[in-house]
Amino acid sequence: MASSTEENYLKALFNLSNSLGEVNLSELAHGLQVSLPTANSMVKSLQKSGWVNYEKYKPLILTAAGQKEAALIIRKHRLTEMFLVKKMGFGWEEVHEIAEQVEHIHAPKFFQRMDEMLGFPTIDPHGSPIPDNQGRIQEFSYVPLSSCKPGQTVQLTALTNSSTEFLEFLNSRKLALGTQLNVLSREAYDLSLVVSYENHPQETLSEKVSERLLVRVLE
Amino acid sequence: MASSTEENYLKALFNLSNSLGEVNLSELAHGLQVSLPTANSMVKSLQKSGWVNYEKYKPLILTAAGQKEAALIIRKHRLTEMFLVKKMGFGWEEVHEIAEQVEHIHAPKFFQRMDEMLGFPTIDPHGSPIPDNQGRIQEFSYVPLSSCKPGQTVQLTALTNSSTEFLEFLNSRKLALGTQLNVLSREAYDLSLVVSYENHPQETLSEKVSERLLVRVLE
DNA sequence: GTAATAAGTTAGAGTATTCTAACAAATTTG
DNA sequence: CAAATTTGTTAGAATACTCTAACTTATTAC
Numbered sequence: 001m002a003s004s005t006e007e008n009y010l011k012a013l014f015n016l017s018n019s020l021g022e023v024n025l026s027e028l029a030h031g032l033q034v035s036l037p038t039a040n041s042m043v044k045s046l047q048k049s050g051w052v053n054y055e056k057y058k059p060l061i062l063t064a065a066g067q068k069e070a071a072l073i074i075r076k077h078r079l080t081e082m083f084l085v086k087k088m089g090f091g092w093e094e095v096h097e098i099a100e101q102v103e104h105i106h107a108p109k110f111f112q113r114m115d116e117m118l119g120f121p122t123i124d125p126h127g128s129p130i131p132d133n134q135g136r137i138q139e140f141s142y143v144p145l146s147s148c149k150p151g152q153t154v155q156l157t158a159l160t161n162s163s164t165e166f167l168e169f170l171n172s173r174k175l176a177l178g179t180q181l182n183v184l185s186r187e188a189y190d191l192s193l194v195v196s197y198e199n200h201p202q203e204t205l206s207e208k209v210s211e212r213l214l215v216r217v218l219e
Numbered sequence: 220m221a222s223s224t225e226e227n228y229l230k231a232l233f234n235l236s237n238s239l240g241e242v243n244l245s246e247l248a249h250g251l252q253v254s255l256p257t258a259n260s261m262v263k264s265l266q267k268s269g270w271v272n273y274e275k276y277k278p279l280i281l282t283a284a285g286q287k288e289a290a291l292i293i294r295k296h297r298l299t300e301m302f303l304v305k306k307m308g309f310g311w312e313e314v315h316e317i318a319e320q321v322e323h324i325h326a327p328k329f330f331q332r333m334d335e336m337l338g339f340p341t342i343d344p345h346g347s348p349i350p351d352n353q354g355r356i357q358e359f360s361y362v363p364l365s366s367c368k369p370g371q372t373v374q375l376t377a378l379t380n381s382s383t384e385f386l387e388f389l390n391s392r393k394l395a396l397g398t399q400l401n402v403l404s405r406e407a408y409d410l411s412l413v414v415s416y417e418n419h420p421q422e423t424l425s426e427k428v429s430e431r432l433l434v435r436v437l438e
Numbered sequence: 439g440t441a442a443t444a445a446g447t448t449a450g451a452g453t454a455t456t457c458t459a460a461c462a463a464a465t466t467t468g
Numbered sequence: 469c470a471a472a473t474t475t476g477t478t479a480g481a482a483t484a485c486t487c488t489a490a491c492t493t494a495t496t497a498c
Binding site: 024025026036037039040041056057 | 444445446447448449
């Protein structure tokens with residue numbers, strides 16, 4: 001059974017994987033806020049446990065077992081976030097830190113019960129998919145708001161960043177998942193977008209913000 | 220901040236303390252399922268952190284800080300047990316293992332919210348008192364059923380042991396907190412008690428069982 | 439295509455937690 | 469009270485995870 005530390009490495013590897021499923025050691029070290037030698041030695045031990053394929057100077061790749069393990073931890077994290085929001089009344093900006101700890105609990109019944117109480121949700125409060133209990137993830141094909149064109153109407157469906165600061169920013173603008181947005185114009189200068197929605201006839205979103213908002217195009 | 224390991228030592232010291240607040244090293248080691256030298260070295264480090272008073276060959280005593288720290292961990296444990304039973308539908312025999320892990324989570328808001336949702340309970344599902352958020356414990360003066368006399372009517376109010384096996388035994392006899400019991404007789408031979416309650420006109424409880432059932436005498 | 443830079447590795451060490459073996463102090467028992 | 473037993477201690481070592489310093493390999497940039 002993986003230690004909490006190992007679980008954090010698996011999760012980071014999963015989240016940092018590029019389209020080829022590869023992660024560089026320095027990205028991993030940076031993501032986990034540890035030194036390069038620490039990550040290096042830990043990766044060797046993860047390899048011994050069969051969770052990572054590793055060859056000197058090559059990018060890291062999770063094995064199938066490593067991917068499943070990681071997905072199941074992420075499942076616990078996202079179920080917990082959903083539970084905290086839907087059943088305990090927390091704001092979406094408050095739940096990450098708590099879930100970061102709860103995800104390491106080994107108690108299948110506990111998470112099963114959350115799942116039942118939530119009606120087997122498929123996405124978490126930030127729109128990210130919740131892996132099923134076999135570690136399989138349903139992929140959605142959302143596009144970043146930053147790629148949308150003036151005139152389009154879209155629905156906010158997920159985020160690619162869920163930091164407290166970002167979520168608080170969205171709260172301050174009353175932007176929630178499900179909100180319908182009309183793309184009014186784009187500033188060629190800084191690529192910011194002007195949008196309207198609900199009681200906000202005109203709101204400017206910087207490129208940094210709009211590329212982190214995933215949307216479904218309605219028309 | 221105490222590590223999970225340290226927290227477990229503090230909790231064990233708290234729970235094992237006799238009326239003088241003392242614990243022997245061997246009891247501690249036994250309670251935590253570690254070797255005597257392990258407990259010994261850990262206790263030295265707890266002393267350095269100011270949580271335990273320790274002198275060679277003398278019994279261990281928690282400092283005021285250690286007591287408070289321990290009580291706050293026990294608070295988290297018992298709140299969690301109550302939450303699992305009342306809000307998530309678990310049986311009282313299922314919650315200890317989960318709470319054993321949840322108690323180490325550092326997230327005041329999480330436990331505050333549980334407390335609120337539960338209406339600020341003062342006892343856990345096994346009748347044990349829940350320390351307040353300052354680590355103060357309300358003491359109750361219940362007596363063990365084993366000390367009761369034939370003819371008395373009592374109400375089951377708490378348990379001094381909450382092992383899964385014991386709780387499952389109680390479930391099998393439909394004995395729950397709040398149940399009113401009539402003490403019918405005591406066998407001089409093995410000190411077992413014969414009692415009646417609800418749909419059980421006659422049930423024999425061994426001394427081992429009856430001394431673990433705390434009751435309030437009604438008449 | 440070499441020089442500079444970035445990325446990765448090795449060596450050596452520190453802290454936390456655990457163990458076994460060997461010994462010492464305290465307590466119990468006849 | 470001396471012997472036997474229990475309890476507690478020290479020494480030395482192992483594992484997990486972390487670090488800094490020094491070095492090597494790979495990549496990038498002229």
